[in-house]
Amino acid sequence: MTTLNPASNPWHDDATVIGLVGIAHASSHFSQLLLPLMFPVFISTFGLSYSELGFLMTVFFAVSGIGQAAAGFVVDRLGARPVLFVSLLVMAAGCMAVSVANSYAGLMLGAALLGLGNCALHPVDFTILNQKVSAPRLGYAFSAHGLTGNLGWALAPVFMVGLSAAFDWRMAYVGAALLFVGIFALLFWQREHLHAEVLLHKQTVSEGSTLDFLRIPVVWWCFSFFLLSTMTLSVVQSFSVSILQAMHQVTFEAATLTLTAYMLCAAAGMFLGGFVAARWPSHSDKVVATCMATGALFMALCGSGLLGGNLTMVILAATGLAIGVGGPSRDMMIRKATPKGATGRVYGIVYSGLDTGSAISPLIFGMLMDHGWYGATLLGAAFVLLLSVLLALGVGRRIVHA
Structure with missing residues (x-):
């Protein structure tokens, strides 16, 4: 079960496609942090609790998750490129909505628009990459x-x-809106490199009709893996700054820098993970399981309270490195579970697990934060990440027997 892609392309062509899709993907992840970063500001401006703030992210990811499952079908039928362009403009509109918000309802409107814009990026990205980039x-x-x-x-x-x-x-959100518009302009200018064929009408999904891929158990194992593993990431994104300040009395600037360090370490891990995925493509499930188990151990150490503030910040950043290394192997694992001609639909369903986990996590862990159980929040995130190890190994076994 795999998707079609060219056997060989000039390196420059592949690099161009990878770069443009990477910019689009960066904009999606950028949008996911726009609200959590302003949580301290929203508390002082609107008098919100952590549970209310967590619900903003639930709105974002609930809209994104539902939309992502549907977006996969839209991408398969209409093509990836037009969906990408609309998504960028909707995210810009979401930023503008937050910039003028004068109430909690206004923030929720912005969250919903940002989630709607974010929803299609994974089906779009992987449809383009799987069609346009050489297999090796x-x-x-x-x-x-x-x-x-x-x-x-x-x-x-x-x-x-x-x-x-x-x-x-407020001006920060206006600046974010202008950034999305600038990315849209760049990708529209280079749109010929982003053209992907609509394959749904040219070939038949090997398992049967349009919806029959939903009967494949490994698709739902992949969905569940994304749900659990993303719950941990959501804790880091939404609450790590507040946890570090509360547990170790570090400054807001230092705590924010730790979040940035986590993301940079995860990016470095992704870079290293590309070589790992290329070297051991047949063992992607085991690579993912090993990386997630290591990340869970690091997260548990941070939640134990046994480490000082400085060492906790270092270990938390290293958690990003461990999880990041498994990222490319995770995507290879999903690719092996994807039937022909159903790339958008499968990635839409599977990656909606990412949004589902991100929607559930702030509700659960936001309540822990409201009770002042900061260490328990990190320990809970570590436990959930450890459960995802079992799912990754289960995906591997089901791919082998598919």
Whole structure:
């Protein structure tokens, strides 16, 4: 079960496609941090609790998850490129909605628009990569894809905090909207490199009709893996700054820098993981399981309270490195579970697990944060990540027997 892609392309052509798709992916990850980074500001401006703030992210990821499952079908039927262009403009509109918000309802509208814009990026990206990039370079393409996503996460704190300090938080969201418009202009200019064929009408999914791929157990194992593994990432994104301040009394700037370091380490891990995925493509499930288990151990150490503030920040950043190394192998694992002609649909369903986990996580761990159980929040995130190890190994066994 695999998708069609060219056997050989000039390196320049593959690099161009990978770069443009990487920029789009970075914008998606950038959008995911736009709200959590301003949580302290929203608390002082609107008087919100952690549970209310967590619900903003639930709105974002609920819209994104539902939309992502549907977007996979839209991508398969209409093509990836037009969906990509619309997504970027919707994310810009979401930023503008937050910039003028005067109430919690206004923030929720912005969250919903940002989630709607974010929803199609994974089906779009992987449809283009699987069609346009040469088969021998797909491991490196998935590595670059994950790396640019993490760079988008790493850019968000610097961009938003910097503009907020120079102007105010509302102008920071206006700046983010202009950034999305600029990315749209760049990709529209280079649109010929992003053209992907609509394969749904040219070939038949080997398992049967349009929806029959939903009966394949490994698809739902992949979905569940994404749900659990992403719950841990959501804790880091939404609450790590507040946890570090509460547990170790570090400054807001130092805690924010730790979040950036986590994302940069994850990006470095993605880079290394590309070589790992290319070297051991047949053992992708075992690579993923090993990386997630290591990340769970590091996260548990951070939540134990046994480490001082400085060492906790270092270990938390190293957690990003461990998880990042497994990223390209994770994408290879999903690719092996994908039937022909169903790339958009399978990636849409599977990656909606990412959004589902991100929607559930703030509700659960936000309640722990409201009770002041900061260490328990990290320990819970570590336990959930450890459960994803079992799912990764289960995916591997089901691919072998498919």
